[in-house]
Amino acid sequence: MEGVDHLAHERNKSEFDVDAMKIVWAGSPHAFDVSDRISKLVASDPGFRKDNRSTLSRKELFKNTLRKAAYAWKTIVDLRLSEEEAAKLRFYVDEPAFTDLHWGMFIPAIKGQGTEEQQQKWLPLAYKMQIIGCYAQTELGHGSNVQGLETTATFDPQTDEFIIHSPTLTSSKWWPGGLGKVATHAIAYARLIVGGREHGVNGFIVQLRSLEDHSPLLGITVGDIGMKFGNGAYNTMDNGVLRFDHVRIPRNQMLMRVSQVTCEGKYKQSDVPRQLVYGTMVYVRQTIVADASCALSRAVCIATRYSAVRRQFGSQNGGPETQVIDYKTQQSRLFPLLASAYAFRFIGEWLKWLYADVTQRLQANDFSTLPEAHACTAGLKSLTTTATADGIEECRKLCGGHGYLCSSGLPELFAVYVPACTYEGDNTVLLLQVARFLMKTVSQLGSSKKPVGTIAYMTRVEHLMQCRCGVQRGFAELSVDLVEAAVAHCQLIVVSKFIEKLQQEIPGKGVKQQLEVLCNIYALFLLHKHQGDFLSTGCITPKHAALANDELRSLYSQVRPNAIALVDAFNYTDHYLGSILGCYDGNVYPKLYEAAWKDPLNESVVPDGYHQYIRPLLKQEIRTARL
Numbered sequence: 284m285e286g287v288d289h290l291a292h293e294r295n296k297s298e299f300d301v302d303a304m305k306i307v308w309a310g311s312p313h314a315f316d317v318s319d320r321i322s323k324l325v326a327s328d329p330g331f332r333k334d335n336r337s338t339l340s341r342k343e344l345f346k347n348t349l350r351k352a353a354y355a356w357k358t359i360v361d362l363r364l365s366e367e368e369a370a371k372l373r374f375y376v377d378e379p380a381f382t383d384l385h386w387g388m389f390i391p392a393i394k395g396q397g398t399e400e401q402q403q404k405w406l407p408l409a410y411k412m413q414i415i416g417c418y419a420q421t422e423l424g425h426g427s428n429v430q431g432l433e434t435t436a437t438f439d440p441q442t443d444e445f446i447i448h449s450p451t452l453t454s455s456k457w458w459p460g461g462l463g464k465v466a467t468h469a470i471a472y473a474r475l476i477v478g479g480r481e482h483g484v485n486g487f488i489v490q491l492r493s494l495e496d497h498s499p500l501l502g503i504t505v506g507d508i509g510m511k512f513g514n515g516a517y518n519t520m521d522n523g524v525l526r527f528d529h530v531r532i533p534r535n536q537m538l539m540r541v542s543q544v545t546c547e548g549k550y551k552q553s554d555v556p557r558q559l560v561y562g563t564m565v566y567v568r569q570t571i572v573a574d575a576s577c578a579l580s581r582a583v584c585i586a587t588r589y590s591a592v593r594r595q596f597g598s599q600n601g602g603p604e605t606q607v608i609d610y611k612t613q614q615s616r617l618f619p620l621l622a623s624a625y626a627f628r629f630i631g632e633w634l635k636w637l638y639a640d641v642t643q644r645l646q647a648n649d650f651s652t653l654p655e656a657h658a659c660t661a662g663l664k665s666l667t668t669t670a671t672a673d674g675i676e677e678c679r680k681l682c683g684g685h686g687y688l689c690s691s692g693l694p695e696l697f698a699v700y701v702p703a704c705t706y707e708g709d710n711t712v713l714l715l716q717v718a719r720f721l722m723k724t725v726s727q728l729g730s731s732k733k734p735v736g737t738i739a740y741m742t743r744v745e746h747l748m749q750c751r752c753g754v755q756r757g758f759a760e761l762s763v764d765l766v767e768a769a770v771a772h773c774q775l776i777v778v779s780k781f782i783e784k785l786q787q788e789i790p791g792k793g794v795k796q797q798l799e800v801l802c803n804i805y806a807l808f809l810l811h812k813h814q815g816d817f818l819s820t821g822c823i824t825p826k827h828a829a830l831a832n833d834e835l836r837s838l839y840s841q842v843r844p845n846a847i848a849l850v851d852a853f854n855y856t857d858h859y860l861g862s863i864l865g866c867y868d869g870n871v872y873p874k875l876y877e878a879a880w881k882d883p884l885n886e887s888v889v890p891d892g893y894h895q896y897i898r899p900l901l902k903q904e905i906r907t908a909r910l
């Protein structure tokens with residue numbers, strides 16, 4: 284029945300203060316207030332409805348996304364929302380759109396790689412959305428290998444301009460979000476050529492479309508790259524293709540914080556690492572880690588609530604069947620994902636601090652922690668997005684057949700989320716960067732440069748390196764093992780930062796105890812998953828492994844009575860979850876049944892095509908092949 288909380292009996296079992304946990308999850312009382320207020324604002328506004336997405340054609344879907352983006356912007360302006368509130372509103376609108384790249388990459392690129400003068404010119408236009416930007420780095424032929432990009436930017440001292448050109452088909456920009464139909468400007472990455480000499484890849488601000496009639500400017504060929512995975516999903520985003528035919532831009536539209544070109548045609552490299560050109564990617568990778576905890580927690584919330592509602596087998600003397608959340612196999616699949624959602628939340632908080640710290644250091648020309656920041660953002664982006672994509676799929680399976688319905692919210696969440704394993708850096712390529720960082724650290728062991736921070740533990744491998752006098756086989760030859768080492772390194776960071784979080788003052792009855800249980804589940808689940816490595820390297824004995832498995836079972840039993848409360852702590856509205864299986868009141872079956880009849884296919888009792896195709900079949904009016 285509507286209005287009845289079918290999960291009340293579960294919520295009454297909770298052993299901790301859920302409201303206090305909501306503050307922990309949000310990060311602070313202020314952050315909770317903003318999140319709670321904005322999520323309810325979006326949920327209550329029919330202008331942000333999203334339950335019809337799966338029935339729209341691509342063009343209808345995209346036009347609806349443009350409408351929503353404009354409506355969101357009007358809401359932000361009318362309500363005078365702060366930057367923080369506006370970001371939260373775009374988050375809870377929950378639809379990949381050109382605004383992700385305008386706010387998530389175009390503006391950060393100008394802030395990170397533009398000079399003060401360039402920031403003063405372009406940021407006000409971007410903040411007022413008087414221009415709409417995208418981040419055009421990837422090309423048809425190159426994405427991972429940035430130094431392989433082929434677009435050229437040739438300086439013309441006669442006119443004090445750069446000539447941006449796509450010399451080959453494979454140099455066509457390909458994938459940039461927002462580029463296909465909306466962006467008026469791009470940060471385009473191209474090989475800088477001055478006086479016939481190449482100076483690597485740099486970013487350039489290029490106008491693509493007229494601000495009067497939105498038509499592509501002279502020399503610009505631009506369009507959408509076509510349908511992507513899933514029906515709705517990321518097809519609300521106009522990922523685009525772009526070719527330049529000798530497009531001229533003023534010299535002052537090369538982002539010049541890292542490198543400069545003077546009007547005389549003199550190239551100057553600031554005394555900063557060339558890799559600062561990659562700074563925007565580092566920034567986005569750390570935001571993607573926080574986003575992983577959001578995506579995984581959404582899936583876990585749906586699967587946990589539904590696992591408490593769903594009963595299957597186990598009826599005694601006509602009594603109720605067993606809740607599937609009580610099966611040990613369901614717990615062993617679900618609770619590590621619940622623990623991971625919390626673990627990724629806290630590592631996302633730490634990574635945000637690390638990024639802010641390295642940014643502050645860079646302003647003082649202190650590059651000492653840049654390699655660690657690169658390795659951590661690359662590795663943790665890879666680790667958390669892989670685990671989250673796999674976790675969303677596992678949550679779909681945890682919901683049985685109904686998990687495969689669009690009304691479960693899980694297929695759409697999976698289809699929108701999985702490109703995170705690729706964009707902002709293919710996850711394997713990024714792990715190889717971590718492996719390179721680890722190997723460089725190992726090569727420096729024994730020198731005066733002692734490993735600190737997240738690699739401090741590596742002093743303990745020093746003796747291994749000294750006794751291992753074997754021939755150093757090539758990095759490429761060992762890359763599979765090195766990638767595994769990189770994953771282990773990142774997992775150690777996640778566990779250690781979860782433990783550090785527990786050293787903090789955490790208010791609320793039973794809250795810290797619950798987080799300790801989740802931290803232990805996260806760590807012991809990893810130990811169980813990789814116990815072969817731990818046993819073969821002598822890190823643990825078989826007895827330790829058995830103890831760990833026993834403890835894991837005990838921990839699952841401790842989580843069980845608190846599971847619903849732990850996902851309630853995410854404080855997601857039913858609108859944001861977009862899932863009948865995950866609805867707050869657990870009133871699943873009536874909602875599933877009602878939703879089925881809303882499908883367009885049920886607009887008529889007799890389906891289109893019956894008279895043309897089925898009736899002749901049934902009436903044997905179609906000549907059957909001679910037997």
Ligand SMILES: CCCCC/C=C\C/C=C\C/C=C\CCCCC(=O)SCCNC(=O)CCNC(=O)[C@H](O)C(C)(C)COP(=O)(O)OP(=O)(O)OC[C@H]1O[C@@H](n2cnc3c(N)ncnc32)[C@H](O)[C@@H]1OP(=O)(O)O
Pocket residue numbers: 378379380383384387388418420421426427428429430460558559561562564565567570571574653654657699705706707708709712716719720723
């Ligand atoms: C649906 C809603 C989603 C919501 C998401 C939420 C928030 C996010 C907001 C927006 C996101 C929305 C949508 C997604 C958009 C996605 C956009 C993109 O995909 S943009 C394109 C991304 N592309 C890449 O990531 C390319 C990956 N490749 C690279 O980064 C580089 O090519 C490389 C792999 C790092 C290799 O570079 P290079 O060849 O130049 O360097 P190496 O020779 O390997 O190393 C030399 C040296 O440099 C160090 N280094 C490399 N990179 C960095 C860096 N970034 N910072 C610092 N240092 C770096 C490296 O460690 C080496 O050092 P050393 O060993 O000491 O010599």
Ligand SMILES: Cc1cc2nc3c(=O)[nH]c(=O)nc-3n(C[C@H](O)[C@H](O)[C@H](O)COP(=O)(O)OP(=O)(O)OC[C@H]3O[C@@H](n4cnc5c(N)ncnc54)[C@H](O)[C@@H]3O)c2cc1C
Pocket residue numbers: 384418419420421424425426427428457458459460517522702705706707708709710711712715
């Ligand atoms: C939804 C989506 C949105 C995107 N948005 C943008 C955007 O806004 N702007 C933008 O510029 N780009 C964007 N991209 C592009 C994205 O950044 C690239 O696709 C990504 O960086 C991966 O590069 P790639 O496609 O060249 O993959 P590849 O590198 O071609 O990957 C193919 C395979 O090769 C392997 N591989 C590659 N190099 C090595 C190596 N050295 N050693 C071992 N294995 C290797 C990879 O692991 C992978 O298995 C987007 C992509 C997607 C899917």
